[in-house]
Amino acid sequence: MTGIARKLAAGARRVNVRGGALASIIAAAFMLIVVATGAGVIAAPILASGASNPDPPAQPQPAPPYKHRHLPTPAPTPMALPPEVKAKVPAYKPGPIPFHDGEQLIYQASWVGIPAAQARLEFHKRPKDPSRWIGEIWIETNPFADVFYKMRDYVRESMAGDTLHTSGVYLVQHEKSRLNYYDVTVDRPAQMVTITKKNHKGTQSKEFIASDPWGPISGAMMALTQNFAPGKTYAFDVFSGSQRYVFAFEVEKRERIHLSLGDFDAWRIVPDVWYVSDGAMRSQVHGTVLWISADQRHLPLRIEAQAFIGHVRADLIKIDGKDGVESAQK
Secondary structure, eight states, rough: OHHHHHHHHHHHHHHHHHHHHHHHTTTTTTTHHHHHSSSTTTTTOOOSSSSOOSSOOOOOOOOOSSSOHHHHHHHSBBBBBOHHHTTOOOOOOOOSSSSSSTEEEEEEEEEEEEEEEEEEEEEEEETTEEEEEEEEEEEEOOOHTTTTTTTTEEEEEEHHHHHEEEEEOOOEEEEEEEEEEEEEEEEEETTTEEEEEETTTTEEEEEEEEEEOOOOHHHHHHHSSSSSOTTOOOEEEETTTTTTEEEEEEEEEEEEEEEEEEEEEEEEEEEEEEEESSSSOGGGGEEEEEEEEEETTEEEEEEEHHHHSSSEEEEEEEEEETTTTHHHHO
């Protein structure tokens, strides 16, 4: 049992890296991603890039006659997307909003069939300014998962009701003993995005040049308003946590799936990462599949992802709102 527990704990530590990539992969965009990949215990590991030499030489090696120490080149500030990536990211116009004022979606994520985390997503109009949407996400591991990787995360984003353009994202990342606060501020006229991270060590900031920036929830809502069809690919420039991601989603086909809520006609969608600002996590989305209801609501129904051991699945288990389950089942 001790050996198994150590393996699970090691897997949970590795998962967190991928969780940052996927999770914040359109955190709410495809809501399920946040649930399944944001929860540290339920994603796949990143393999170590190399191993140390088990037999180091007994004597130190002589230094070369002329040793030049090359310091790493600092990243430009503010950072812009590579031109070849930016050229592949189109601008979108929103279709009908898929959510109702006050609607809540509840997801349960399981690892190898064992419940591990739950996420709640809520959408409502701002009371003092009904022209703006507020999206909120709460992610929480359960007592079983807490043993290996305790997670209590929160995301809040404000969006314009007509364009879905974000004015900023607030994120609390409380995982194990780590507690980080992120503020993403967006200045569209200046094409500037600033990410500020605060914790007990102090404050850090990054600046990015972005002509069409999205937060995880606004990007998700915009994606879900588009017309899906087999073969179509959608891409978004998303800012969440400490990173910038360009996510792509390819619509593969239409198929029937079964949830505890019932049977649904759904679009099968495969996500990809075209760019990440730290350059270290682009391949970690492979092995992930999403199912979105094939009706006008485009409800995120399920996500499956390869994990350290077995796989992760996150399912929509409850809808609090008008015409939720009925419309998606037709």
